[in-house]
Amino acid sequence: MSLTLAMHIPDGFLSGGVAAGAAIPAIAAVAYGLRTADRELDEARVPLLGVLAAFIFAVQMLNFPIAGGTSGHLLGATLAAVLLGRWVACLVMAVVLLTQAFAFADGGITALGANVLNMGVLGALLAGYAVTAGRRVLPDTRVAFLGLVGGVAWLAVMVGAAATATELAVSGTVSLGTVLPAMLGVHALIGVGEAVITVAAVSAVLAARPDLIAGADVAHLSPGPPPRPATGREVTT
Amino acid sequence: MRATSTRLFVILALAVAIGLATAVSPFASASPDGLEKVAQDKGFVDDGRLHALQDDAPVPDYAFPGIDDERLATGVAGFTGTLAVFALGSGLAYVIRRRAAGRPGATGAPAT
Numbered sequence: 001m002s003l004t005l006a007m008h009i010p011d012g013f014l015s016g017g018v019a020a021g022a023a024i025p026a027i028a029a030v031a032y033g034l035r036t037a038d039r040e041l042d043e044a045r046v047p048l049l050g051v052l053a054a055f056i057f058a059v060q061m062l063n064f065p066i067a068g069g070t071s072g073h074l075l076g077a078t079l080a081a082v083l084l085g086r087w088v089a090c091l092v093m094a095v096v097l098l099t100q101a102f103a104f105a106d107g108g109i110t111a112l113g114a115n116v117l118n119m120g121v122l123g124a125l126l127a128g129y130a131v132t133a134g135r136r137v138l139p140d141t142r143v144a145f146l147g148l149v150g151g152v153a154w155l156a157v158m159v160g161a162a163a164t165a166t167e168l169a170v171s172g173t174v175s176l177g178t179v180l181p182a183m184l185g186v187h188a189l190i191g192v193g194e195a196v197i198t199v200a201a202v203s204a205v206l207a208a209r210p211d212l213i214a215g216a217d218v219a220h221l222s223p224g225p226p227p228r229p230a231t232g233r234e235v236t237t
Numbered sequence: 238m239r240a241t242s243t244r245l246f247v248i249l250a251l252a253v254a255i256g257l258a259t260a261v262s263p264f265a266s267a268s269p270d271g272l273e274k275v276a277q278d279k280g281f282v283d284d285g286r287l288h289a290l291q292d293d294a295p296v297p298d299y300a301f302p303g304i305d306d307e308r309l310a311t312g313v314a315g316f317t318g319t320l321a322v323f324a325l326g327s328g329l330a331y332v333i334r335r336r337a338a339g340r341p342g343a344t345g346a347p348a349t
Contacts, residue, residue, distance in 0.1 A: 011285070043334070047330070049326045049329060050329075053322045054319045054320070054322045055251075058262070061311075061315050062257060062262055063266040069269075070274040071271075072270055073270060099321060103294060104296050104318065179275060182278065183271070
């Protein structure tokens with residue numbers, strides 16, 4: 001076995017039909033992301049796409065130990081969706097996973113669509129909608145916002161794990177009753193790591209440049225000095 | 238002020254990413270991750286194989302080729318990979334903005 005370090009779904013785990021079936025929504029989401037990115041990504045946040053992809057790639061290398069001789073690492077979809085919006089987040093995750101598959105042999109080539117779907121698209125869309133919805137019902141405080149982001153990050157990992165388990169089962173690789181509890185059990189712990197890292201990164205951005213957080217009016221949640229009054233020079237989109 | 242401060246933010250964030258990938262990743266846990274552990278326990282890990290396109294992957298398994306020291310090889314792989322992903326993501330962002338600027342009614346750079 002040459003697969004030793006962090007492992008996304010390699011080729012051979014999924015049937016051709018399942019790999020293709022997962023690739024269709026992944027490609028659709030990335031294509032839609034490409035079409036809408038210029039509207040979601042205003043001029044000020046353009047440089048963030050590259051740097052966020054680089055950050056997620058870097059932190060994905062940092063496997064942290066969890067129980068039972070197992071490790072986990074950040075996926076990053078929630079972080080990307082909170083900072084850049086759900087559709088640009090799909091692009092960020094696709095850039096990371098594409099590079100990992102082709103340059104680092106991490107994650108299969110035919111399984112790339114499934115990996116983009118499970119670790120990118122599902123988490124990014126879930127996070128995008130859930131954070132917006134959650135902010136409507138939760139108190140408008142910094143703690144509530146960060147708590148929401150952490151909870152959603154955990155949930156995004158669980159959804160990705162469930163999707164992976166389902167794809168493995170439909171492929172006939174392993175039965176759902178065997179793989180689903182195992183995947184959810186281990187990822188319930190990995191999701192805690194995801195939540196901690198995501199909250200740490202979001203609170204760092206919230207402290208330094210709250211205006212860089214996508215589409216959400218969070219500037220007043222920054223622990224720093226209050227934002228300066230409007231100058232009338234804001235970009236309208 | 239805003240442009241400078243965004244540039245500074247990007248430089249700092251990139252420095253953190255490169256630092257983590259280069260200096261911390263060699264000390265990351267080498268235990269199997271969630272999926273790999275499940276695959277081992279449930280007996281399908283050996284189904285996994287590399288695609289023919291990955292036989293010539295430049296940095297297989299996050300170990301930069303030609304470096305004997307395992308930790309150094311991982312650190313160099315992390316450094317290179319982080320810069321490559323940054324370049325790819327930035328290139329994509331550049332293309333997206335150029336295309337947007339080229340549309341009728343858009344402001345900014347001239348049409349291409």
